[in-house]
Amino acid sequence: MSYFNIDAQAQNTYDAIVIGSGISGGWAAKELTGKGLRTLVLERGRDVRHVTDYPTTNMQPWEFEHRNQLKRDIREANPIVSKCYAFYEGTEQFFVKDAEHPYVQEKPFDWIRGYQVGGKSLLWARQTQRWSDFDFQGPARDGFAVDWPIRYADIAPWYSYVERFAGITGNKDGLATLPDGEFLPPHEWNCVEKHFQKKIATRYKDRHVIMGRAAHITQPQPIHFQQGRAQCQHRTICERGCPFGGYFSSNASTIPWAAKTGKMTLRPHSTVHSIIYDEAKGRATGVRVVDTQTKQMHEFYARIIFLNAAALNSNLILLNSTSHRFPNGLGNDSGVLGKYVAFHNYRAGISAEYDGDLDSTTDGRRPNGPYIPRFRNVEKQETNFLRGYAAGFSAGRSSRTDQSGVGADLKESLLNPKLGGWYVGSHMMGETIPKETNYVALDPTLKDPYGIPQLKIAIVYDDNDDKMVKDYQEQLTEMFTEAGFKNIRVRDDHRNPGLDIHEMGGARMGKDPKSSILNKWNQVHHCKNVFVTDGACMTSTSTQNPSLTYMALTARAADYAVKGLKKGLV
Amino acid sequence: MAGAVGGLISLPAWANGWTAESVRSVQPFISAEQTELLAEMVETIIPATDTPGAKALNVHQFVQKMVADCYDKSAQDRFKNGLESLDSWAQKSFGKPFSQGDVAQRTGLMTQLSKSADSAQKDFYGLVKGLTIRGYMTSEYVMTNLTHYQFIPGHYYGCVPVSKK
Ligand SMILES: Cc1cc2nc3c(=O)[nH]c(=O)nc-3n(C[C@H](O)[C@H](O)[C@H](O)COP(=O)(O)OP(=O)(O)OC[C@H]3O[C@@H](n4cnc5c(N)ncnc54)[C@H](O)[C@@H]3O)c2cc1C
Ligand code: SF4
Numbered sequence: 001m002s003y004f005n006i007d008a009q010a011q012n013t014y015d016a017i018v019i020g021s022g023i024s025g026g027w028a029a030k031e032l033t034g035k036g037l038r039t040l041v042l043e044r045g046r047d048v049r050h051v052t053d054y055p056t057t058n059m060q061p062w063e064f065e066h067r068n069q070l071k072r073d074i075r076e077a078n079p080i081v082s083k084c085y086a087f088y089e090g091t092e093q094f095f096v097k098d099a100e101h102p103y104v105q106e107k108p109f110d111w112i113r114g115y116q117v118g119g120k121s122l123l124w125a126r127q128t129q130r131w132s133d134f135d136f137q138g139p140a141r142d143g144f145a146v147d148w149p150i151r152y153a154d155i156a157p158w159y160s161y162v163e164r165f166a167g168i169t170g171n172k173d174g175l176a177t178l179p180d181g182e183f184l185p186p187h188e189w190n191c192v193e194k195h196f197q198k199k200i201a202t203r204y205k206d207r208h209v210i211m212g213r214a215a216h217i218t219q220p221q222p223i224h225f226q227q228g229r230a231q232c233q234h235r236t237i238c239e240r241g242c243p244f245g246g247y248f249s250s251n252a253s254t255i256p257w258a259a260k261t262g263k264m265t266l267r268p269h270s271t272v273h274s275i276i277y278d279e280a281k282g283r284a285t286g287v288r289v290v291d292t293q294t295k296q297m298h299e300f301y302a303r304i305i306f307l308n309a310a311a312l313n314s315n316l317i318l319l320n321s322t323s324h325r326f327p328n329g330l331g332n333d334s335g336v337l338g339k340y341v342a343f344h345n346y347r348a349g350i351s352a353e354y355d356g357d358l359d360s361t362t363d364g365r366r367p368n369g370p371y372i373p374r375f376r377n378v379e380k381q382e383t384n385f386l387r388g389y390a391a392g393f394s395a396g397r398s399s400r401t402d403q404s405g406v407g408a409d410l411k412e413s414l415l416n417p418k419l420g421g422w423y424v425g426s427h428m429m430g431e432t433i434p435k436e437t438n439y440v441a442l443d444p445t446l447k448d449p450y451g452i453p454q455l456k457i458a459i460v461y462d463d464n465d466d467k468m469v470k471d472y473q474e475q476l477t478e479m480f481t482e483a484g485f486k487n488i489r490v491r492d493d494h495r496n497p498g499l500d501i502h503e504m505g506g507a508r509m510g511k512d513p514k515s516s517i518l519n520k521w522n523q524v525h526h527c528k529n530v531f532v533t534d535g536a537c538m539t540s541t542s543t544q545n546p547s548l549t550y551m552a553l554t555a556r557a558a559d560y561a562v563k564g565l566k567k568g569l570v
Numbered sequence: 571m572a573g574a575v576g577g578l579i580s581l582p583a584w585a586n587g588w589t590a591e592s593v594r595s596v597q598p599f600i601s602a603e604q605t606e607l608l609a610e611m612v613e614t615i616i617p618a619t620d621t622p623g624a625k626a627l628n629v630h631q632f633v634q635k636m637v638a639d640c641y642d643k644s645a646q647d648r649f650k651n652g653l654e655s656l657d658s659w660a661q662k663s664f665g666k667p668f669s670q671g672d673v674a675q676r677t678g679l680m681t682q683l684s685k686s687a688d689s690a691q692k693d694f695y696g697l698v699k700g701l702t703i704r705g706y707m708t709s710e711y712v713m714t715n716l717t718h719y720q721f722i723p724g725h726y727y728g729c730v731p732v733s734k735k
Contacts, residue, residue: 066636072639194728234723235721361730364725364726406681410616414707
């Protein structure tokens with residue numbers, strides 16, 4: 001009997017365990033296997049193999065029974081996920097349905113999730129802007145949260161490292177607020193976007209309109225061909241999965257790369273319940289996993305553990321990993337675990353029309369668009385709110401058909417649309433301030449179908465966010481007016497936090513173990529062989545889409561972990 | 571390349587998914603007679619000319635599938651009540667059941683409905699017309715032969731002179 005146990009234990013032992021196979025977990029798997037570690041990747045969802053498991057990727061618009069509109073019963077059964085713009089008939093299979101994985105909305109927070117191999121990397125909008133020191137120095141300068149234990153120089157080489165592999169399109173703009181990266185050729189501007197860029201550059205010396213940087217292969221390099229990926233073909237239906245591997249996803253890139261090393265064991269249908277802490281050894285020894293198909297509990301062991309279950313689920317796992325040493329969750333001596341969660345404020349937008357440039361139009365489609373880096377409070381505090389916002393911007397030419405008639409006339413006008421004027425639009429991406437009162441915790445009574453406590457979420461906007469919305473509307477109105485745009489309309493849709501899908505924090509990095517969970521290497525201060533490198537680690541949120549930073553932090557932490565193992569630091 | 575000649579249009583693949591049989595087998599929604607009536611109505615809105623009309627493209631199956639699967643009860647009731655009343659509205663307008671009217675009579679009735687002060691008429695017409703346009707414009711026939719949809723454009727050009735398009 002004891003022989004059997006030892007055998008079972010040996011069989012279930014790896015060098016490293018990675019929890020989650022999304023954007024950050026895929027990178028952990030790639031880096032750890034690449035450095036020779038036998039790595040077990042645990043993923044709660046099903047396997048999704050590149051191309052073969054993208055059921056809708058080659059469907060033409062007319063092949064969708066409901067032309068991509070959600071069915072009523074699906075919409076009604078899923079009031080939360082139905083709010084996400086990317087959830088439609090062709091993508092339903094990649095989103096968590098509300099009833100499948102319930103959570104407690106102590107305050108209304110729309111939690112959008114993708115549980116499968118690849119996680120949300122299949123679904124993301126692929127925007128990849130770097131952070132700058134204006135972002136990393138934010139908390140220290142403005143006196144909120146805690147100081148980041150790293151600066152831009154610490155992460156810059158790792159941005160370059162992940163950008164080259166992932167394939168990032170962009171233009172070198174030379175801006176201090178948004179450092180340049182390793183770019184493939186940028187996407188094209190249209191005439192009205194160029195016009196706006198020029199007007200803003202003339203009128204404001206500190207405001208810039210640039211082409212977004214995005215994870216699309218505009219010109220494949222040998223490293224992309226080696227991954228089996230090819231040039232992006234501008235279909236702009238990426239969230240259905242891309243057969244060309246034109247955009248970066250774990251499924252197209254990091255996971256198959258890790259598999260090729262022969263060092264990876266990928267175990268889908270494996271929900272991690274908690275991390276096992278060995279009091280005698282003073283370290284984590286493995287994880288407890290519920291097999292979602294058999295509902296059996298298993299244990300797996302390893303020397304290091306990378307936690308990449310996406311920000312809020314990583315909090316849940318840490319909170320649920322209790323022991324004598326850590327009665328309030330793994331590494332939670334400070335009591336801050338689950339707290340200081342923040343997100344991005346996407347509430348406001350603006351749209352208008354433009355009656356110039358009528359002799360030009362566009363052709364084809366572009367899976368990206370221009371971007372306005374943060375210009376508020378950059379060098380110093382200058383408004384009645386802290387921090388600032390970035391903004392997306394784009395222009396397009398409308399087509400008009402007269403649909404008033406009936407019969408042959410109607411048909412004639414439908415088939416001969418007239419070119420209309422230009423429309424322009426923008427949406428805000430505001431930094432929110434992490435606060436102790438914005439938190440997640442384990443519900444004391446409610447459990448999920450696998451006996452794991454449900455997550456209770458209490459995250460709301462504050463006065464700073466409201467002021468920022470107002471400022472965005474005013475400043476963009478001024479900028480649109482400057483450019484001669486007409487019929488300007490601003491909006492604030494008062495959406496719940498969460499729909500931005502950029503939730504961050506809860507297990508923040510910091511210099512002081514008394515006020516943070518992770519050190520500057522994403523290592524749990526009090527449990528050195530556990531690394532958290534997804535959004536849970538973020539001390540503050542900046543205005544930039546976060547996933548590129550998760551990738552860079554993950555590669556950096558994996559490098560440190562493997563070197564540290566040899567030196568006894570881990 | 572307005573392709574097909576006369577009535578020689580082979581049914582596209584999706585149309586198989588929209589046959590009366592399959593729609594009804596999922597959910598009995600409207601009767602066979604009403605389906606025929608709806609077909610006449612969508613054909614009146616977008617008729618066959620030198621290219622197929624809405625009926626040949628099975629747009630009536632699309633319309634009823636969308637109403638059954640995607641719309642809420644009040645829209646479904648409006649749709650069913652409208653179909654039930656269509657013949658009596660036709661009687662009032664031109665003294666015959668809808669399908670026996672000539673093109674001018676049927677088209678005239680559509681225009682009357684669109685301007686009607688009675689919201690049951692106006693909303694019913696608006697619902698069917700909107701879905702007819704959508705089903706027609708997103709049909710395989712129209713997207714491939716008439717509007718030349720590019721599934722894989724392979725590019726984005728930002729500043730193309732209008733004259734070149
Ligand atoms: C529509 C949309 C648009 C977006 N646009 C952008 C954008 O433009 N730019 C950007 O930077 N970000 C964007 N994002 C956000 C981006 O997708 C996430 O930041 C990113 O995927 C996070 O990576 P991750 O590895 O932390 O989590 P995920 O990619 O979500 O992966 C987490 C994985 O862990 C698994 N998991 C969870 N719990 C457990 C458990 N207990 N045991 C085992 N496995 C578990 C999940 O099933 C999942 O596969 C967007 C997201 C969406 C949905
Ligand atoms: S836009 Fe590019 S990456 Fe997206 S689906 Fe199309 S080809 Fe693939």
